[in-house]
Amino acid sequence: MGVDIEKKAFGFDEPLDRSRLNTVKWEFERERLGDDGILSFGTADMDFRSPPKVLAALQGVVASGHLGYPHKSASYYDAIVGFYSRRFGWRIAPEWIRFDVGVYASMGALIDQLTVPGDEVIYQTPVHKVFREVVEYAGRVPVTVPLVQVSGQYQMDFTALRRAITDKTKMLLLCNPHNPVGRSWTHDELRQVSEICSERGVIVVSDEVYCGLIFPGKTFVPFGSVSPEASRNSITLFSASKSFNLTGLKHSIVITENPAFRAAFERALKKGDLQYGGSVFGQVASEVALRDCDDWSSELMKYVAENLVYLKEFVSASMPLVTVNSPEATYLAWLDFSNYKISPEQLQSLMEQEARVILTHGYTMGEGGSGHVRLNLATQRVVLESGLRRIAQALQAWQHNSRTSVVNPDN
Numbered sequence: 377m378g379v380d381i382e383k384k385a386f387g388f389d390e391p392l393d394r395s396r397l398n399t400v401k402w403e404f405e406r407e408r409l410g411d412d413g414i415l416s417f418g419t420a421d422m423d424f425r426s427p428p429k430v431l432a433a434l435q436g437v438v439a440s441g442h443l444g445y446p447h448k449s450a451s452y453y454d455a456i457v458g459f460y461s462r463r464f465g466w467r468i469a470p471e472w473i474r475f476d477v478g479v480y481a482s483m484g485a486l487i488d489q490l491t492v493p494g495d496e497v498i499y500q501t502p503v504h505k506v507f508r509e510v511v512e513y514a515g516r517v518p519v520t521v522p523l524v525q526v527s528g529q530y531q532m533d534f535t536a537l538r539r540a541i542t543d544k545t546k547m548l549l550l551c552n553p554h555n556p557v558g559r560s561w562t563h564d565e566l567r568q569v570s571e572i573c574s575e576r577g578v579i580v581v582s583d584e585v586y587c588g589l590i591f592p593g594k595t596f597v598p599f600g601s602v603s604p605e606a607s608r609n610s611i612t613l614f615s616a617s618k619s620f621n622l623t624g625l626k627h628s629i630v631i632t633e634n635p636a637f638r639a640a641f642e643r644a645l646k647k648g649d650l651q652y653g654g655s656v657f658g659q660v661a662s663e664v665a666l667r668d669c670d671d672w673s674s675e676l677m678k679y680v681a682e683n684l685v686y687l688k689e690f691v692s693a694s695m696p697l698v699t700v701n702s703p704e705a706t707y708l709a710w711l712d713f714s715n716y717k718i719s720p721e722q723l724q725s726l727m728e729q730e731a732r733v734i735l736t737h738g739y740t741m742g743e744g745g746s747g748h749v750r751l752n753l754a755t756q757r758v759v760l761e762s763g764l765r766r767i768a769q770a771l772q773a774w775q776h777n778s779r780t781s782v783v784n785p786d787n
């Protein structure tokens with residue numbers, strides 16, 4: 377009973393009034409396609425109101441009538457340290473913490489400071505396309521090590537990882553939890569990454585932006601927590617953005633025990649005159665989110681988990697050739713359409729023009745992404761239902777029209 381009342385209070389089931397919204401996820405896509413009826417399951421934002429306590433704190437900032445450069449007081453550091461210790465049992469020191477305006481901004485800055493042009497930077501695919509972009513724009517060499525699927529679950533290929541490291545490899549970009557495949561890497565998997573990288577002098581930059589979105593009954597292990605060596609050899613990038621629906625606030629957190637990495641990061645901040653750490657709104661919202669919103673997070677992930685169950689049931693009934701992953705974290709489902717004989721470009725066009733649904737298409741995410749789409753589950757059930765109905769109808773019409781023979785998955 378209590379749960380129902382809370383869920384209603386957080387309003388996850390109530391569609392947003394979009395009349396005053398202007399988002400990349402919805403309004404940009406509607407404009408891009410010239411179609412106001414598009415439903416979007418793309419960009420990793422939620423179609424939910426941010427936590428009420430965060431919204432109240434932001435209203436408090438406005439009511440104060442002053443929006444000057446913000447100072448980070450002890451209460452903010454306490455909120456970050458408390459979040460890590462309470463949720464994941466990782467004890468970090470306030471001195472390890474720095475700030476930025478976004479996770480990828482920090483990734484680019486660290487690549488710039490800790491490697492030189494021509495150095496190799498490794499990451500595991502399929503992964504959010506900005507991993508490749510950030511390495512390429514920095515003039516470094518992207519080296520990809522594809523994840524492998526074992527009994528339907530994505531795993532790291534440690535043999536391939538060892539083989540991929542050369543004398544030029546200086547950094548590994550880890551995605552934990554992993555976007556798009558939804559793995560929350562285990563202690564053992566992370567320990568192996570740490571050992572391989574430390575042995576070969578490869579610094580680990582761990583993007584943990586999704587760590588507040590863990591499915592009920594699952595766990596998250598911060599990379600830096602797996603051993604003293606992992607802590608010394610890594611930089612953790614984090615933001616309350618994804619977990620608390622604050623992506624428009626542009627505020628993020630950088631954590632490293634290693635003083636040399638901190639110094640390198642500070643140089644980058646100064647180079648960009650970013651040492652003041654982003655907006656007052658981002659800072660205030662992050663403090664409240666990390667300290668006071670555990671109840672919101674757990675209700676959110678129950679709602680997302682129910683959407684996942686609905687998705688799986690719908691797919692097995694109406695699109696049986698599609699397989700859906702079982703994410704341990706994030707609000708992103710990863711659907712495999714490769715049993716349909718349809719090219720990635722055709723699939724995208726079918727989804728956008730016929731189904732009128734925006735998805736994130738896997739072919740943009742490197743090796744292993746093609747044939748897949750990422751579907752954002754952080755939306756009202758009613759929106760998910762109509763999106764899935766549209767997808768199923770468009771696929772059926774396409775199959776009928778093209779009379780395409782479909783690969784039987786049992787063959």
Ligand SMILES: Cc1ncc(COP(=O)(O)O)c(C=O)c1O
Binds near residue numbers: 420479551
């Ligand atoms: C894996 C990953 N890291 C980082 C980001 C960027 O996060 P932010 O804009 O909050 O810094 C994204 C955004 O989609 C992401 O998917």
